[in-house]
Amino acid sequence: MVKKQKWFSLSQASIKLKRGNTYVSVWLRRHPNELPSEMLMEAGRVKLISDEGIEWIKKHIKKEGVLVSNSSANGDQHLEVAILGVTLLIIHFTGRVRGSLAPL
Numbered sequence: 001m002v003k004k005q006k007w008f009s010l011s012q013a014s015i016k017l018k019r020g021n022t023y024v025s026v027w028l029r030r031h032p033n034e035l036p037s038e039m040l041m042e043a044g045r046v047k048l049i050s051d052e053g054i055e056w057i058k059k060h061i062k063k064e065g066v067l068v069s070n071s072s073a074n075g076d077q078h079l080e081v082a083i084l085g086v087t088l089l090i091i092h093f094t095g096r097v098r099g100s101l102a103p104l
Contacts, residue, residue: 005050005051005052006050006051007041007048007049007050007051008048008049008050008051008054009046009047009048009049010022010024010025010028010047010048010049011024011025013049013053013054013057016054017054017057017058017061024049024054024057025047027057027061028040028047031060034060035049035053035056035057036053036056038050039052039053039056040053
């Protein structure tokens with residue numbers, strides 16, 4: 001027996017994925033041609049996604065909290081460490097933060 005497909009608006013699909021209202025539409029824009037075409041249907045200006053399509057996206061969403069490596073994020077991280085390191089050295093040797101008169 002063939003399972004009957006259920007179809008949802010992209011907003012409904014986003015809610016089913018426990019995301020913001022526009023999550024699925026933005027995901028589809030960022031990942032063109034990744035979702036199998038039979039899981040997406042267009043009726044005029046309205047796009048619908050099948051329940052299988054929602055499951056497909058769910059399996060292809062990156063894990064929560066995984067940092068995508070990019071050079072600017074890594075650069076910011078190293079900058080923070082450098083600044084924090086200098087501040088900690090100042091506190092360690094002087095007993096106070098630069099600009100403050102009272103010891104910590």
